[in-house]
Amino acid sequence: MAAGNGRTSLGRKALAPVLAVGVLAVGAHLWLNTNLFGPDEVCGGLVSVDAAAAVFPSSGRVSDRAGLDVRPADRLAFTCTVESSSFLPGSDTGHVRVSGSRERGDFPFTDDGRWPNPATASFFSGGATGAVADDHGWVLLPDACAMANGPAIVEGYAPEGSDPLELARLLTDVANKAGERAGCLSQGLLTAPAALPEAPEPRPVDAAAVCGLKGLAFPGPDGRGGAEETVQQDVRPTWACDVAGYATYAVTQEPRVIAGIRSSPGFEEQPRTAGRRSSGFDPQHVVVDCAGVPTYFSMEFGQSYLDAVDAPGTPRVQDLFDDFVGVAGERLGCTTPTS
Structure with missing residues (x-):
């Protein structure tokens, strides 16, 4: 009986390090490859981690690295790069760049090399006004956010293969947070589209x-x-x-x-x-x-x-x-x- 108890005790002692290593491995995985135990928002509170994670074509831990860059003279002028990284084999680091700027009102229809061709864009309006095309999108902020140098937009670039609807939702969410911060959402929050029209084929x-x-x-x-x-x-x-x-x-x-x-x-x-x-x-x-x-x-x-x-x-x-x-x-x- 005593010998049996000794073997059980010895087995428990041998198992303890294995369990500890397992717990550490699981914890490391959750920390390095998921958003568990991480912040809910990045980019100074403008970007929801969940909304950003939905844009990336693969899972990873979301962070903002350098953080939010804001121009003091205009709270709707900012840039921030959101990163999704993972230590799993074969994983790539993805980036979503969001920014706020002021543009000439017909910017989506001008050929300055920056904007997608409007014929290939999926435009949406109603709850929010914007468009997504070629992993690039924008959302227009309300008239109350405009200044003498033009209306304000939130723009975003996403990795190839990203979900365009999720990008539209992310940019709408960022536009709401930026507009609230600037105090120009007097007519209420913008609402993201439920679906996007398909881009036509040549x-x-x-x-x-x-x-x-x-x-x-x-x-x-x-x-x-x-x-x-x-x-x-x-x-x-x-x-x-x-x-x-x-x-x-x-x-x-x-x-x-x-x-x-x-x-x-x-x-x-x-x-x-x-x-x-x-x-x-x-x-x-x-x-x-x-x-x-x-x-x-x-x-x-x-x-x-x-x-x-x-x-x-x-x-x-x-x-x-x-x-x-x-x-x-x-x-x-x-x-x-x-x-």
Whole structure:
């Protein structure tokens, strides 16, 4: 009996170190590869750890490394990089960069190389206004957050393969926290979209209905051959079409975007567009009245058009834009201008 008790005691003593190592291993795993026992928020409280973790295509521990960088003169101007890291074999470190800035109100439709082509973006509006495309997204803050240098947005870059809907939700959440901190959410919190429209696939151009608009002229010379276009299906509140290499068209009646455009520096009266009074930033980025609804039209030109601009049969820039406003306006139900 005594010998049996000795063996049991010896077995327990041998098992104790094994259990201790196991506990340490589990604790190390939870600490290094998950968010258990970690903070609920990073980036100075602007980013929810759970919301950020949902964006990353693989699991890991979320941190903000260098933390939040804020410009003292503007609480809605900031940057922060969120990192998801894991020590599991084969795991990569992922990064989501979030920032707040002020932009010209029609920034999603301008070709400065920073923004995704609007024809490939999934736009959303209602509870929140924004778009996601190519692992890059933005959310517009309310009008009350605008200043003399333009409306405020929250922008985010995510790793390839991230869930675009989760990115939209994260950016909406960050916009709410940033807006609350700045004291400009008097109308209540923004709400993230429940779903996103799918981005369209490229297709051959129909010469009789470029971008699906019957009668719209091709933005280039007659011998175009083989051109492709990417066309969004929904007309309202935001629509865009890209004729690859030649031109990108966009229209929006989204009230928050229109308000941001009108409040931006440089927005002023422009020459008449398709016979309509217009205001904007230049003759190809304007807001006109469409049956009582302020409507923004824009057209950006690609390298293929610029290379052929002097070739016979290539329409002039303003003729193309006037044609676009007339044809697209008719589809939107705009009345013919009388003055």
